[in-house]
Amino acid sequence: MAIKKVGILGATGTVGQRFITLLSDHPEFKIAVLGASARSAGKPYAVATKWKQSIAMPKEISQMSVKACDPKEFSECDIVFSGLDADFAGEIEKSFRDANLVIVSNAKNYRREPTVPLVVPTVNTDHLDVIKYQRQENKLDRGCIITNSNCSTAAVVVPLKALQDAFGPIAQTNVVSMQAISGAGYPGVSSLDILDNIVPFIGGEEEKIEWETRKILGSVNSTISGYELTDNVVSAQCNRVPVIDGHLMCISVKFAKTSPTPDQVREVLANYVSEPQKLGCYSAPKQAIYVFDDSTPDRPQPRLDRNNENGYAVSVGRIRSDSIFDIKFVSLVHNTVLGAAGAGILNAEVAVKKGLM
Amino acid sequence: MAIKKVGILGATGTVGQRFITLLSDHPEFKIAVLGASARSAGKPYAVATKWKQSIAMPKEISQMSVKACDPKEFSECDIVFSGLDADFAGEIEKSFRDANLVIVSNAKNYRREPTVPLVVPTVNTDHLDVIKYQRQENKLDRGCIITNSNCSTAAVVVPLKALQDAFGPIAQTNVVSMQAISGAGYPGVSSLDILDNIVPFIGGEEEKIEWETRKILGSVNSTISGYELTDNVVSAQCNRVPVIDGHLMCISVKFAKTSPTPDQVREVLANYVSEPQKLGCYSAPKQAIYVFDDSTPDRPQPRLDRNNENGYAVSVGRIRSDSIFDIKFVSLVHNTVLGAAGAGILNAEVAVKKGLM
Amino acid sequence: MAIKKVGILGATGTVGQRFITLLSDHPEFKIAVLGASARSAGKPYAVATKWKQSIAMPKEISQMSVKACDPKEFSECDIVFSGLDADFAGEIEKSFRDANLVIVSNAKNYRREPTVPLVVPTVNTDHLDVIKYQRQENKLDRGCIITNSNCSTAAVVVPLKALQDAFGPIAQTNVVSMQAISGAGYPGVSSLDILDNIVPFIGGEEEKIEWETRKILGSVNSTISGYELTDNVVSAQCNRVPVIDGHLMCISVKFAKTSPTPDQVREVLANYVSEPQKLGCYSAPKQAIYVFDDSTPDRPQPRLDRNNENGYAVSVGRIRSDSIFDIKFVSLVHNTVLGAAGAGILNAEVAVKKGLM
Amino acid sequence: MAIKKVGILGATGTVGQRFITLLSDHPEFKIAVLGASARSAGKPYAVATKWKQSIAMPKEISQMSVKACDPKEFSECDIVFSGLDADFAGEIEKSFRDANLVIVSNAKNYRREPTVPLVVPTVNTDHLDVIKYQRQENKLDRGCIITNSNCSTAAVVVPLKALQDAFGPIAQTNVVSMQAISGAGYPGVSSLDILDNIVPFIGGEEEKIEWETRKILGSVNSTISGYELTDNVVSAQCNRVPVIDGHLMCISVKFAKTSPTPDQVREVLANYVSEPQKLGCYSAPKQAIYVFDDSTPDRPQPRLDRNNENGYAVSVGRIRSDSIFDIKFVSLVHNTVLGAAGAGILNAEVAVKKGLM
The missing domain is CATH 3.40.50.720 (NAD(P)-binding Rossmann-like Domain)
Structure with a gap:
C-alpha cells in the first residue's frame, strides 16, 4: 500500500x-x-x-x-x-x-x-x-x-454497541463521568481548580454524550442520506477529576426487551470484535474491549489501564446487576487516543x- | 447546662x-x-x-x-x-x-x-x-x-429527607460517589493507588448507602420497637478519588407520586430546617443545606465547600431535570464531620x- | 483604638x-x-x-x-x-x-x-x-x-533573623524551595504542568530570594535614608510542586564567626520573639517560629503545618549539623498569609x- | 550470544x-x-x-x-x-x-x-x-x-562522573532531592501523607546518597581488593513529593581545582559516553545524559522527561553558575529504571x- x-x-x-x-x-x-x-x-x-x-x-x-x-x-x-x-x-x-x-x-x-x-x-x-x-x-x-x-462518548458507545448487537435496543443509559484534565487542553484546567478537588461540571459535555451516543449507535439510512438516532434515552453527569489521561464512567443500562445476566454481558463484551480488527488495520486493538472480572473488582483504573492496546481499547469492569436498571458497570477510555x-x-x-x- | x-x-x-x-x-x-x-x-x-x-x-x-x-x-x-x-x-x-x-x-x-x-x-x-x-x-x-x-450515606439522606418531606415518597435513587481518601483512615489508601488515578471500588460501601438510606429515611415504629425501611430503591456506585476530605455524589431521584421542577427542589432544599437547628444545638449548622444555583454551575466542589458551616452542612448544586429520573443534582458532605x-x-x-x- | x-x-x-x-x-x-x-x-x-x-x-x-x-x-x-x-x-x-x-x-x-x-x-x-x-x-x-x-523570602528570613541576632553575621545561605501553586495566582499553574510533576523553575523567584533576604536582614541607615544590605551570600533554587498552600524550603547556613550546635539553634529559634508579639498586635503569632525537634523528623509538612498560628508562624524542623555549611534545616511558610x-x-x-x- | x-x-x-x-x-x-x-x-x-x-x-x-x-x-x-x-x-x-x-x-x-x-x-x-x-x-x-x-544516588553520580572526568576532583556536592512515591514501594507512602503535601524526610536516604556517591565515584584498588572513596564532601536533604516516578535533584558542585563555566559543563555532559554505550549493550541509552539548555529553563520535569531513553538516561537542566559553589543544576532519574x-x-x-x- x-x-x-x-x-x-x-x-x-x-x-x-x-x-x-x-x-x-x-x-x-x-x-x-x-x-x-x-x-x-x-x-x-x-x-x-x-x-x-x-x-x-x-x-x-x-x-x-x-x-x-x-x-x-x-x-x-x-x-x-x-x-x-x-x-x-x-x-x-x-x-x-x-x-x-x-x-x-x-x-x-x-x-x-x-x-x-x-x-x-x-x-x-x-x-x-x-x-x-x-x-x-x-x-x-x-x-x-x-x-x-x-472523548467521553467513546467510553460509552463501545460497550453499548456490543450490548446492543447482542441484546437488542437499549432503552435507558445513565452515565456519570470522571474525566481527565488532558481533555481540556493546555493550559486548560487551572491546578487551583483540581488539586485536592473535583469540578462537577464540564460545559457542553453532557449534551455531547447524550446526543452523540444516539447518532453513533443509530443507523445510516442508505436510501436518503443521513442518520436515524436510536431511541436510547441517555442521561449524563460529567465531572473533572485530578487524573492526567483516561476518562472513567459509571454506566447503568436498561434494555428495551431483555435483561441479560452479568455473565452474559461479560461474555458479549469480551468477545466483541470491531470492523478495524477484522480489516487488520495497523492501529486496531487486538481486543476492542478489555473485560475485568470479579477477581479484580477495583479495575479498570485510569493510571493502570488507560494504555491497554496503546489506548485503542476500552476497559470495562465491575459488571453487575442493578436494582433500577438492568446492568451497571465501569468503563474507561484513553481520552486522547480512542477518545480523540x-x-x-x-x-x-x-x-x-x-x-x- | x-x-x-x-x-x-x-x-x-x-x-x-x-x-x-x-x-x-x-x-x-x-x-x-x-x-x-x-x-x-x-x-x-x-x-x-x-x-x-x-x-x-x-x-x-x-x-x-x-x-x-x-x-x-x-x-x-x-x-x-x-x-x-x-x-x-x-x-x-x-x-x-x-x-x-x-x-x-x-x-x-x-x-x-x-x-x-x-x-x-x-x-x-x-x-x-x-x-x-x-x-x-x-x-x-x-x-x-x-x-x-x-460517611457517604450522609450526602444522600440530607437532601433526600428534605425532598421526601416536601414531595412525598421517593421511588428510586441512583447514586455515584466520588469519595475522599480520609474516609479510608490512616494509612488507608496507598498513594500509588490514587495519584493520577481513581479506584472504582470501595468494599462494602455501596451496600451501606443502599441500606442505610432506607433505614434513615424510614419511620420509627412506636408501638413495637424498631424501624420500617422506606420503599426507595437505591442503587450506588462508589469511587475513591484523590481528594483529602469531602465526598461528592451525583444523585438522580424519581419520586413515587409527583415530579417537582428544579426550582421547586431548589426552594425546598434551601428552606429545609433540621431539628438540631430548631433546638439551638451548639454544633448545628445555620443552614443545613447550602444550595448553589445556576449562576455557579460548577459547585459544590470538595476543596471549596466541604467546610461550609464547619462541615455540618451538606452542599447541593446543579439541580436540574433528568430524562430518566425526575431530578438530578450534585451533593457534597464533609466525610469526617457530618459524615463521621x-x-x-x-x-x-x-x-x-x-x-x- | x-x-x-x-x-x-x-x-x-x-x-x-x-x-x-x-x-x-x-x-x-x-x-x-x-x-x-x-x-x-x-x-x-x-x-x-x-x-x-x-x-x-x-x-x-x-x-x-x-x-x-x-x-x-x-x-x-x-x-x-x-x-x-x-x-x-x-x-x-x-x-x-x-x-x-x-x-x-x-x-x-x-x-x-x-x-x-x-x-x-x-x-x-x-x-x-x-x-x-x-x-x-x-x-x-x-x-x-x-x-x-x-512569599518564599519569608520562609528564609524569619529563622535567619533569629540566628543572626544570636550568632552574628551569616556568611552563606543555600536555599532550595518547593513552592505551592497558590503563589502563582489564578489561573496560574496549569494542572497539566503540575499533576504527577514538579517544575524546577519559577521566573524571577531565585533573584528575589537572593536579594530581598539581604535587604530584610540588613540595617537601616538612620542618618542618610535607605538600607545597607548584609554580606550574606544567598543562593536559591526554586521549584513548583503540587501543593496548594505552603512553601517548604531546605536551607543550609554558614555563619561568619561561630558554629552553633543544632541544640543551640533549636533553642534560639524556639525562643525568638518578634516586635509584633511584643507590641501585642492582633494578628501577631504567639510563637513566631514553631520548632519541631528530633521526635518528629518528618515535620514541618505543608498540609499539616501551614496553618500554625493562622499562617503567621514559620515552622522549622530537621535542624542538624551540615558537612559543608554549619547547619541545615527545613522551613515552612504559609505563602499567602505571612508570605503575602x-x-x-x-x-x-x-x-x-x-x-x- | x-x-x-x-x-x-x-x-x-x-x-x-x-x-x-x-x-x-x-x-x-x-x-x-x-x-x-x-x-x-x-x-x-x-x-x-x-x-x-x-x-x-x-x-x-x-x-x-x-x-x-x-x-x-x-x-x-x-x-x-x-x-x-x-x-x-x-x-x-x-x-x-x-x-x-x-x-x-x-x-x-x-x-x-x-x-x-x-x-x-x-x-x-x-x-x-x-x-x-x-x-x-x-x-x-x-x-x-x-x-x-x-535510586536517588543515580541522579547524582551520572552527571558528577562526567564532570569529574573532565574537570578533576569535586570538593563539595550539595543535594536536595524531590523523590517519587514509587521509591517507597507498595503500599509505601499513604495518600494522606502526600496529597497536597511534601514530607521532608526519608529514613536513611541522605546517608545513602552521601556515602554511595563517594564509593561509586571512587576508584577500585587493583592490588588489594576493595575501594577508595573519593574526598568529595556530599551533603543531602531528601524530600518525598507527590510524583509517581522520577526523582528530581537540585545539585550544587564545587570543584577542587577548577571552576568551569556553565557552557563547558553543558558541553561535557552532553558529550559524555558511558561504557555500556561503547559496548553496544541492548539497554544502553543512546545518550547517557540528556541536557536541556537555556531555551527550556523549566526542564527536566518528572512527568515529561523520566522516560527519556526508556528511563536509562539522566536528564539535566538549568546549568548555571553559583555564588557559593561553582555550578548548580537540576538532575532527573527514573527511579525504578536507572535508579533500580x-x-x-x-x-x-x-x-x-x-x-x-
Missing part, C-alpha cells in the same frame, strides 16, 4: 501533539505538513509548541516549519487530521473541504451534519459510507469531513482500507 | 483525631478520657498518635495519658464517642453498653440493630427515641448505643437537649 | 481574596472599598470574582460594589492594601501615594526603592522607620508605600501601633 | 514488577523463575501480585507459578535479579551466592562490602572487576553479588559482554 501523506491542523495543541506521537512512526501515514495559528507559522515546530507529552518530541518533527492553516499549504496531503479548537474548526475545515481535501476531524463543529459521519472506529465504521452523500451535496469528488466523537487523535487515525485507516479515500 | 464529661474510643485513629479537633473547644462537652489499643495505653497522646489533621493538636490533649478501651477507665464519662474500627467496635462497644455507658458510635457494627438508632443529625433525630426500647431490651437504665451513618465524628457530636447534643442521656 | 477604614487593590485576585478572608472579621480594620480592573468595576464583588478560597466568601463582602483602582474611590481609606499584579502595581500604587494615601503592598515593584521599607513583620518592623524619608522625598505628610517580601496578605496586614498593625500612620 | 536464563527475587514487589516489564521482551535474558515470599509460593504470578505498573502484565508471566526464594529453585538461572526488601535480602542473597549463583541486587545490604561492586551502569562498570576478589574470598568459581545504587531494576539489568548486560559471568 502506498504511504499516504498527512497533514495536522492545530498541531501545537494537546490533540495535535497526540496526533504527532501516534503518527510519527506510523507505517502507512507520513506527516508532511504541520498547521497552526498565524502566530506559529514559519517557526520550527519545537519553538512553536509547548510539548506536554510524556514521550519526547520526535526529532524529525521538531525541525519541521509550521504552516498556516491554509488549504494551499496542505495540497499534497492525502489526509488532513484536525485537532483544531471548535472556535476555529468551523471555518477552516470547511475551507479545506471546499479545496477538495479529506479532513478527519476531532472538532465538534460538523458532528451533527446529516452527511458527516460521526465515527468511533471500534463501533460504527459502517457510517463512513455517508461521505458519498456528503461529496454529492458539495459537488466534490474527494473532499469530505469525517468526525470522531467527543487515535480515533481519527483509526477511522482514516479504515477509510483507506475500504477505498473511501 | 452542666458540662458533660466525654471519652473517645479509638482516639488515635483518623475519626478519633477529628473527634478531638471538634471537641477540644466545645462548650458543653469536655474530653476526660482518651482510649486506644493496648499498645498505646499508658503513653502520652502525642506519642501514641500520628496526628494527620491540618489543625495543630491541642496542647492539653497532647499531654493526656491514653487509656485502654476498658469500661472501667471511662466510668466517669457521661458520653463515650467511638471512632473504633469495625474489627474492634463490636465487642468493645457492647462491653461499654453492658457497663451502663452511653456510646455514640461511628462504627458500622450496630447500625442494623432494630433498637439502635442510626441517625444523621440533620435528618432523623426523632429516631433517637428508640433507645428506650434498647435500654428495656438490655435491662439498663442508661447504657445504650447510638450510631451515625456511613461531627454527626456523633451533634447527635449527642440533640440527645442531651431532649433529655435522653 | 479607632477602627481604620481599609481598601483592597486587586481584590478579585488570589492575594486580594486572602486579604478579604483575613480582614473580614478583623477588629481594628474595616474593609471599606474593593478595587479591581475596569472590567470588574461596578459589579457586585460576588459577580466580579472567581472565589477560590476554602473559606466561604463573607456575605457582606459579596454584595459590595467593586470600584476602579482610582485614588478618588479610596479617599476615605486610612490604609490601602494592594494585592495587584506587578504589571499594574507600578503605576497604580504611585498614583495612590501621590494622592497622599498609605499603600501596604504585596507587589514587587517598589521593594528595591531605598526609602521604601521591605518588611516581614516578624523580622524587621524597625525598617518601617524609613517611611519618614520616603515622605520627605515625595513631599507628602502621609502618603507612602510599605512593601512586604516575596498576612504580612501586609501585620505590617500595618505594627505601623499603627507605632504611630506611623 | 546464547540467551541467559534469569530469575527474579522479590518478583511481586514494586522493583520486581519493574524487572518484569523491562525483561519480558529482552532479547538476551529470558525470565525462567519468579521468586517471592512463602505466602506467594505455588500461586500463579497474577494471583500472587498486586500489579501496579502502567503497562499491562505480560500474559506469559501471569501464568508462571511463583517459587520460594530458595537457591534450589533457581539452579538453572544464569543470573538472579533481586528486588528484595532489605529486611530479607541479607540472608537470602547470601544463601544464593553460597549456592554459587550470580546475584544482581537492588538491595542495600551488601553495597558497602569492599569486594561487592556498587555500580551505576552509565558510571562505573569498571568496578565490576572486583567480583574476582569476591569470588576468591568466598572460594567460589561463579557465585557473586553485584549491587546497584540507591534497569540499573541491575544493564549492569548484567555489561558483565556478560565483559565475560564476567
Whole structure:
C-alpha cells in the first residue's frame, strides 16, 4: 500500500501533539505538513509548541516549519487530521473541504451534519459510507469531513454497541463521568481548580454524550442520506477529576426487551470484535474491549489501564446487576487516543482500507 | 447546662483525631478520657498518635495519658464517642453498653440493630427515641448505643429527607460517589493507588448507602420497637478519588407520586430546617443545606465547600431535570464531620437537649 | 483604638481574596472599598470574582460594589492594601501615594526603592522607620508605600533573623524551595504542568530570594535614608510542586564567626520573639517560629503545618549539623498569609501601633 | 550470544514488577523463575501480585507459578535479579551466592562490602572487576553479588562522573532531592501523607546518597581488593513529593581545582559516553545524559522527561553558575529504571559482554 501523506491542523495543541506521537512512526501515514495559528507559522515546530507529552518530541518533527492553516499549504496531503479548537474548526475545515481535501476531524463543529459521519472506529465504521452523500451535496469528488466523537462518548458507545448487537435496543443509559484534565487542553484546567478537588461540571459535555451516543449507535439510512438516532434515552453527569489521561464512567443500562445476566454481558463484551480488527488495520486493538472480572473488582483504573492496546481499547469492569436498571458497570477510555487523535487515525485507516479515500 | 464529661474510643485513629479537633473547644462537652489499643495505653497522646489533621493538636490533649478501651477507665464519662474500627467496635462497644455507658458510635457494627438508632443529625433525630426500647431490651437504665451513618450515606439522606418531606415518597435513587481518601483512615489508601488515578471500588460501601438510606429515611415504629425501611430503591456506585476530605455524589431521584421542577427542589432544599437547628444545638449548622444555583454551575466542589458551616452542612448544586429520573443534582458532605465524628457530636447534643442521656 | 477604614487593590485576585478572608472579621480594620480592573468595576464583588478560597466568601463582602483602582474611590481609606499584579502595581500604587494615601503592598515593584521599607513583620518592623524619608522625598505628610517580601523570602528570613541576632553575621545561605501553586495566582499553574510533576523553575523567584533576604536582614541607615544590605551570600533554587498552600524550603547556613550546635539553634529559634508579639498586635503569632525537634523528623509538612498560628508562624524542623555549611534545616511558610496578605496586614498593625500612620 | 536464563527475587514487589516489564521482551535474558515470599509460593504470578505498573502484565508471566526464594529453585538461572526488601535480602542473597549463583541486587545490604561492586551502569562498570576478589574470598568459581545504587544516588553520580572526568576532583556536592512515591514501594507512602503535601524526610536516604556517591565515584584498588572513596564532601536533604516516578535533584558542585563555566559543563555532559554505550549493550541509552539548555529553563520535569531513553538516561537542566559553589543544576532519574531494576539489568548486560559471568 502506498504511504499516504498527512497533514495536522492545530498541531501545537494537546490533540495535535497526540496526533504527532501516534503518527510519527506510523507505517502507512507520513506527516508532511504541520498547521497552526498565524502566530506559529514559519517557526520550527519545537519553538512553536509547548510539548506536554510524556514521550519526547520526535526529532524529525521538531525541525519541521509550521504552516498556516491554509488549504494551499496542505495540497499534497492525502489526509488532513484536525485537532483544531471548535472556535476555529468551523471555518477552516470547511475551507479545506471546499479545496477538495479529506479532513478527519476531532472538532465538534460538523458532528451533527446529516452527511458527516460521526465515527468511533471500534463501533460504527459502517457510517463512513455517508461521505458519498456528503461529496454529492458539495459537488466534490474527494473532499469530505469525517468526525470522531467527543472523548467521553467513546467510553460509552463501545460497550453499548456490543450490548446492543447482542441484546437488542437499549432503552435507558445513565452515565456519570470522571474525566481527565488532558481533555481540556493546555493550559486548560487551572491546578487551583483540581488539586485536592473535583469540578462537577464540564460545559457542553453532557449534551455531547447524550446526543452523540444516539447518532453513533443509530443507523445510516442508505436510501436518503443521513442518520436515524436510536431511541436510547441517555442521561449524563460529567465531572473533572485530578487524573492526567483516561476518562472513567459509571454506566447503568436498561434494555428495551431483555435483561441479560452479568455473565452474559461479560461474555458479549469480551468477545466483541470491531470492523478495524477484522480489516487488520495497523492501529486496531487486538481486543476492542478489555473485560475485568470479579477477581479484580477495583479495575479498570485510569493510571493502570488507560494504555491497554496503546489506548485503542476500552476497559470495562465491575459488571453487575442493578436494582433500577438492568446492568451497571465501569468503563474507561484513553481520552486522547480512542477518545480523540487515535480515533481519527483509526477511522482514516479504515477509510483507506475500504477505498473511501 | 452542666458540662458533660466525654471519652473517645479509638482516639488515635483518623475519626478519633477529628473527634478531638471538634471537641477540644466545645462548650458543653469536655474530653476526660482518651482510649486506644493496648499498645498505646499508658503513653502520652502525642506519642501514641500520628496526628494527620491540618489543625495543630491541642496542647492539653497532647499531654493526656491514653487509656485502654476498658469500661472501667471511662466510668466517669457521661458520653463515650467511638471512632473504633469495625474489627474492634463490636465487642468493645457492647462491653461499654453492658457497663451502663452511653456510646455514640461511628462504627458500622450496630447500625442494623432494630433498637439502635442510626441517625444523621440533620435528618432523623426523632429516631433517637428508640433507645428506650434498647435500654428495656438490655435491662439498663442508661447504657445504650447510638450510631451515625456511613460517611457517604450522609450526602444522600440530607437532601433526600428534605425532598421526601416536601414531595412525598421517593421511588428510586441512583447514586455515584466520588469519595475522599480520609474516609479510608490512616494509612488507608496507598498513594500509588490514587495519584493520577481513581479506584472504582470501595468494599462494602455501596451496600451501606443502599441500606442505610432506607433505614434513615424510614419511620420509627412506636408501638413495637424498631424501624420500617422506606420503599426507595437505591442503587450506588462508589469511587475513591484523590481528594483529602469531602465526598461528592451525583444523585438522580424519581419520586413515587409527583415530579417537582428544579426550582421547586431548589426552594425546598434551601428552606429545609433540621431539628438540631430548631433546638439551638451548639454544633448545628445555620443552614443545613447550602444550595448553589445556576449562576455557579460548577459547585459544590470538595476543596471549596466541604467546610461550609464547619462541615455540618451538606452542599447541593446543579439541580436540574433528568430524562430518566425526575431530578438530578450534585451533593457534597464533609466525610469526617457530618459524615463521621461531627454527626456523633451533634447527635449527642440533640440527645442531651431532649433529655435522653 | 479607632477602627481604620481599609481598601483592597486587586481584590478579585488570589492575594486580594486572602486579604478579604483575613480582614473580614478583623477588629481594628474595616474593609471599606474593593478595587479591581475596569472590567470588574461596578459589579457586585460576588459577580466580579472567581472565589477560590476554602473559606466561604463573607456575605457582606459579596454584595459590595467593586470600584476602579482610582485614588478618588479610596479617599476615605486610612490604609490601602494592594494585592495587584506587578504589571499594574507600578503605576497604580504611585498614583495612590501621590494622592497622599498609605499603600501596604504585596507587589514587587517598589521593594528595591531605598526609602521604601521591605518588611516581614516578624523580622524587621524597625525598617518601617524609613517611611519618614520616603515622605520627605515625595513631599507628602502621609502618603507612602510599605512593601512586604516575596512569599518564599519569608520562609528564609524569619529563622535567619533569629540566628543572626544570636550568632552574628551569616556568611552563606543555600536555599532550595518547593513552592505551592497558590503563589502563582489564578489561573496560574496549569494542572497539566503540575499533576504527577514538579517544575524546577519559577521566573524571577531565585533573584528575589537572593536579594530581598539581604535587604530584610540588613540595617537601616538612620542618618542618610535607605538600607545597607548584609554580606550574606544567598543562593536559591526554586521549584513548583503540587501543593496548594505552603512553601517548604531546605536551607543550609554558614555563619561568619561561630558554629552553633543544632541544640543551640533549636533553642534560639524556639525562643525568638518578634516586635509584633511584643507590641501585642492582633494578628501577631504567639510563637513566631514553631520548632519541631528530633521526635518528629518528618515535620514541618505543608498540609499539616501551614496553618500554625493562622499562617503567621514559620515552622522549622530537621535542624542538624551540615558537612559543608554549619547547619541545615527545613522551613515552612504559609505563602499567602505571612508570605503575602498576612504580612501586609501585620505590617500595618505594627505601623499603627507605632504611630506611623 | 546464547540467551541467559534469569530469575527474579522479590518478583511481586514494586522493583520486581519493574524487572518484569523491562525483561519480558529482552532479547538476551529470558525470565525462567519468579521468586517471592512463602505466602506467594505455588500461586500463579497474577494471583500472587498486586500489579501496579502502567503497562499491562505480560500474559506469559501471569501464568508462571511463583517459587520460594530458595537457591534450589533457581539452579538453572544464569543470573538472579533481586528486588528484595532489605529486611530479607541479607540472608537470602547470601544463601544464593553460597549456592554459587550470580546475584544482581537492588538491595542495600551488601553495597558497602569492599569486594561487592556498587555500580551505576552509565558510571562505573569498571568496578565490576572486583567480583574476582569476591569470588576468591568466598572460594567460589561463579557465585557473586553485584549491587546497584540507591535510586536517588543515580541522579547524582551520572552527571558528577562526567564532570569529574573532565574537570578533576569535586570538593563539595550539595543535594536536595524531590523523590517519587514509587521509591517507597507498595503500599509505601499513604495518600494522606502526600496529597497536597511534601514530607521532608526519608529514613536513611541522605546517608545513602552521601556515602554511595563517594564509593561509586571512587576508584577500585587493583592490588588489594576493595575501594577508595573519593574526598568529595556530599551533603543531602531528601524530600518525598507527590510524583509517581522520577526523582528530581537540585545539585550544587564545587570543584577542587577548577571552576568551569556553565557552557563547558553543558558541553561535557552532553558529550559524555558511558561504557555500556561503547559496548553496544541492548539497554544502553543512546545518550547517557540528556541536557536541556537555556531555551527550556523549566526542564527536566518528572512527568515529561523520566522516560527519556526508556528511563536509562539522566536528564539535566538549568546549568548555571553559583555564588557559593561553582555550578548548580537540576538532575532527573527514573527511579525504578536507572535508579533500580534497569540499573541491575544493564549492569548484567555489561558483565556478560565483559565475560564476567
